[in-house]
Amino acid sequence: MxxxxxxxxxxxxxxxxxxxxxxxxxxxxxxxxxxxxxxxxxxxxxxxxxxxxxxxxxxxxxxxxxxxxxxxxxxxxxxxxxxxxxxxxxxxxxxxxxxxxxxxxxxxxxxxxxxxxxxxxxxMWTRFMPAMVQLRQLLAKGVIGEVRMLTADFGFRSEVNPENRLFNLELGGGALLDVGVYTVSLSSMVFGQPSQIATLADIGQTGVDEQAGVLLLHNQGQISILNTAIRTNTPQEAMLMGTEGQIKIESPWWIPTRITVKGEMHDIPFEGNGYxxxxxxxxxxxxxxxxxxQIMPHQETLSIMKSLDQIRQQWNLTYPSEQKD
Ligand SMILES: NC(=O)c1ccc[n+]([C@@H]2O[C@H](COP(=O)([O-])OP(=O)(O)OC[C@H]3O[C@@H](n4cnc5c(N)ncnc54)[C@H](OP(=O)(O)O)[C@@H]3O)[C@@H](O)[C@H]2O)c1
Known part of the structure; x- marks a missing residue:
């Protein structure tokens, strides 16, 4: 090669x-x-x-x-x-x-x-950044014990514009697929596939999900609480809660440069633009x-796509070009 x-x-x-x-x-x-x-x-x-x-x-x-x-x-x-x-x-x-x-x-x-x-x-570029590599190592070492809960949000405010792909159903618009996917992917990286999903969304005038809340329950009772939006600014933070402490990924968590482990801040810079x-x-x-x-395996991508389908199903949101399973 x-x-x-x-x-x-x-x-x-x-x-x-x-x-x-x-x-x-x-x-x-x-x-x-x-x-x-x-x-x-x-x-x-x-x-x-x-x-x-x-x-x-x-x-x-x-x-x-x-x-x-x-x-x-x-x-x-x-x-x-x-x-x-x-x-x-x-x-x-x-x-x-x-x-x-x-x-x-x-x-x-x-x-x-x-x-x-x-x-x-x-x-899923976030996964490969140095801070995420370090986060996985800390979790594997059990630094915060068993992780039981996770919160993550990815929301930003943009103006409604039917021409913009974010607001256009033909172009796969909506918050979940554009930015919510990061939060579902983080949950998947930490807890794996969910066993149960509950969610509500606000569907806007162009037919796309403008904001949503998603709750995922996992096999050992772990819970992920996720928010996603394209019309609302959110704190853009992620928090992992374990039996022996917490790790916060500071805002904007999907371009991570700082994590706070049990109250102690660690700066983890990255080179280039991250991509x-x-x-x-x-x-x-x-x-x-x-x-x-092995960091973003096919099986996990499939599982994340399955979760995204199940979330959208609860909102009755489909895209014009899609065929179902
Ligand atoms: N990883 C990240 O940080 C990140 C950030 C933003 C977006 N994304 C993802 O990247 C993808 C593209 O997003 P983007 O923001 O780059 O979109 P964009 O600026 O609209 O660019 C998309 C490009 O796709 C091509 N294209 C092919 N068919 C098209 C069609 N029917 N309508 C419009 N464009 C079409 C066009 O290139 P040609 O005209 O040259 O063919 C266009 O320039 C999305 O799936 C998005 O979720 C990832």
Whole structure:
């Protein structure tokens, strides 16, 4: 396997730009190609990040033999189709969160990765940051005993704009899939799959969930209390409550740089813009010939997608393009 991994970026929106910057802060990554739906955007993106190959089609990017790994950065309803296109052309894929629109799509994507024996990972970037690595180590050592409860919120205030993908059902809009997924993922990392879910949401005028509260009950009685919003600023904190103390992940917890362990603050800085860590994990796995990451395994991505489906089901919220399990 080559030491230098040749990346392609599929889609040229806001997160694609951040990821391109993140890649520049890794070693042994070469951003060789970008694919867009239009030539203008492909050229503009390629010029901005000095990318030699630019395509006015996702298909051309996916079939380029000079590309090893593709980062999929399109809105959620296209993750499944775009990822499968790349996997079928034997490209490894790092796919943005939420991994898919629903569990059914996620299953198809993972099935394809397994059939093609090709790497696939959900780009849940928070998990790979140094503070989260340290948090997992502290929990494994039992520093706060047995974790019994967790609270996490991810909410911000934005103005209603039907053109914005956040408020557009056709583009998978709503708080849960955009930012609530971080809180569900944190709960999954700490407690695993829930056994029971209770939730209420406020569905706004464009039909998307503008804010919601979610309660997850886990097998040993552990509880996660999660809030998510796109119309309300929340404290953006996470707290883990154990039998022998608490750990707080300071705001904004999904870009963690400080954790407070039993009242004692620890600063855990990160390098680059943070997106470099997920890229490094993807490259490490890809080089090792693995088809999944142990830090963000397929089974866990599927379980998170299942929870997101079950939450939306309680609100009767479906997306126009989705098919059910
Ligand atoms: N990890 C994070 O921190 C983070 C942050 C923000 C977003 N995200 C995730 O990343 C994904 C993209 O979000 P974003 O904020 O970057 O979105 P965005 O700015 O709207 O960009 C999405 C890009 O996808 C492509 N695309 C393909 N079909 C499209 C369609 N029908 N409508 C609009 N764009 C389409 C476009 O690129 P071309 O025109 O070049 O084809 C567009 O520039 C979402 O799934 C989101 O949840 C992750």
């Amino acid at each position: 080559p030491e230098v991994i040749r990346w392609g970026i599929l889609g040229t929106g806001s997160i694609a730009k951040k990821f391109a910057q993140g890649l520049a802060d890794t070693t042994e990554a070469d951003l060789v190609a970008v694919g867009s739906r239009t030539k203008e955007k492909a050229d503009a993106f390629a010029d901005q990040f000095q990318i030699p190959i630019r395509y006015a089609s996702y298909q051309d990017l996916a079939t380029d033999p000079k590309v090893d790994l593709v980062y999929v950065a399109t809105p959620h309803p296209f993750h499944c189709e775009n990822t499968i296109l790349c996997l079928e052309n034997r490209k490894g894929v790092l796919c943005e969160k939420p991994f898919a629109l629903n569990h059914r799509e996620a299953k198809l994507m993972i099935k394809t990765a397994r059939e093609q024996n090709t790497f696939l990972m959900e780009a 470099n860590y997920e890229a490094m994990e993807a490259m490490k796995c890809f080089r090792a010939g693995q088809i999944e990451s």
